[in-house]
Amino acid sequence: MMERRDERDAGDMVGRKRLRLSSDEGSDLFDSLPDDIVLLVLAKLSSSARSPRDFINVLSTCTRLNRLALQPAVLKEAGTNTVAVRAKNWSDSAHRFLKQCVRAGSTEATYFLGMIRFYCMEGRKFGAALIAKAAIRNHVPALYSLAIMQFNGSGGDKSSKDLLAGCALCARAGDLGHIDSIRELGYCYQDGYGVPRNLKGARSLLTRAAAMEVACCVRASSEDVIRKCETRLDAIMSFKTVPGANPGLGHAYWAGSGLQFSPRETHPANRFLLEWFAIQADSGSDPGRVGGVKLCSDLNCGRSETRENEFRRCSGCANVRYCSRGCQAHDWKVRHKFECSPMPQLVHHAVDEGF
Incomplete structure (x- = not known):
């Protein structure tokens, strides 16, 4: 037994010596990592990168990273910022990269390219199909965008409007916490637009949207504004709408409550x-x-x-x-x-x- 232990210790010493020698000779220990581990690291980077450049820079690091970073398992995890190509940087290579992400199954890339193709590149049919594909996966911005397209009959004529489908999409996005979808559905109930008129239901939805918006403002506001919000918390429950009024006028009340509404974050x-x-x-x-x-x-x-x-x-x-x-x-x-x-x-x- 002692002999086996000595042999094992000797083997460990030889292994450490070889590792030290390889390091001293300048070889890269990164090459010894299995591809599975590298793919996990790249997938995490793909989902959390702050900009497309952070991810693209990896591709130019070495041949191995270039090969692995373009694997479907990595591109499938591409997040919002990873695919957020700027219009000034649009090119054939950027288009190819987005299409690769779409083929890999990235929901964010599917929605992003769908919006570009529908509104910018005149690819109405293909763009709408991509947005619908993202909406099927419960991508909230895609659900809301598709609802807007249904309400307006975008890409067709006035007869292309499908108000009931738009309301259904808003309801689904509202269930997932999208404020604009909840407000949109509230006004549909208020006006009888695509659904039977229901003033009680409209008030409930609009109150909910207003409360959620106030909560967002509270989280992003200073302590002084938070105190003002707390003193006017009853305003959330007393929020009223006037049938037939300008949709924006109902929100003017909040301007006098001490809240400062800042422009929402642009997708x-x-x-x-x-x-x-x-x-x-x-x-x-x-x-x-x-x-x-x-x-x-x-x-x-x-x-x-x-x-x-x-x-x-x-x-x-x-x-x-x-x-x-x-x-x-x-x-x-x-x-x-x-x-x-x-x-x-x-x-x-x-x-x-x-x-």
């Missing part, structure tokens, strides 16, 4: 749309697309009309248009309530009259 897909159409407008390469067909007036949306007069205009001034009630309500709180008529007209009238 990388919407940011791409905004940058894409800004580049097209600056270059003048596609004047009919940018000038003839309008964009949603919410500065964080970026969706464009797929036909003339597809989006609904503001009932107060008719100078802005929105793809959805969610965009209208948000833009009202952060910007449009300071611009909407009749206030601008009253000011101009007062100036003209010499006051």
Whole structure:
């Protein structure tokens, strides 16, 4: 038994010596790692990278990482920031990378490329199919985007609208905690738009959306604003809507409650749309697309009309248009309530009259 132990100790010493010698000679111990472990590390990087560059830099490190990083098991885990290509960096290689991620099964890449193909590259059918594929996997932004497309009949004519499908998609996204979907469904019940009119249900949904929005503001606000929110907590339960009123007007109450609504975080897909159409407008390469067909007036949306007069205009001034009630309500709180008529007209009238 002692002899076996001595042999084992001798073997360990030889192994440590070889490892030390290989390190001293400059060889890379990374090569000794099994592919399975490297794939797990790359999959974690793919899901948590802060930008596409963080992931792409790995591809240029060595041949082995380049080969393994493009494996379906890694690309399937690609997260939102990994596939968030900027419009100014759009190229054939970026397009190929997104398609590889889609084929591997990345839900984020499926939605991102679907939005690009539907709104930017005129691939309406293929883009809608990709967005629907992501929605089937319960991707919340895809569910809401598909609902907007159903409400507006995007990609077709007015007869292409499917209000019931839009309400069903909003209900599913609302169950997953999407505030704009809950608000959209609330207004559908309020107006009888796609569903039977139900004012009690509408009030419940709109109250829920307002409460969730306040909670988000509380988490992102300073202690001073938090104290103001606590003193007005009863406002959540007393929130009322007026049938037929401007969708944004009901939220004006919160402006007087001490809450400061900041612009919502822009999804990388919407940011791409905004940058894409800004580049097209600056270059003048596609004047009919940018000038003839309008964009949603919410500065964080970026969706464009797929036909003339597809989006609904503001009932107060008719100078802005929105793809959805969610965009209208948000833009009202952060910007449009300071611009909407009749206030601008009253000011101009007062100036003209010499006051």
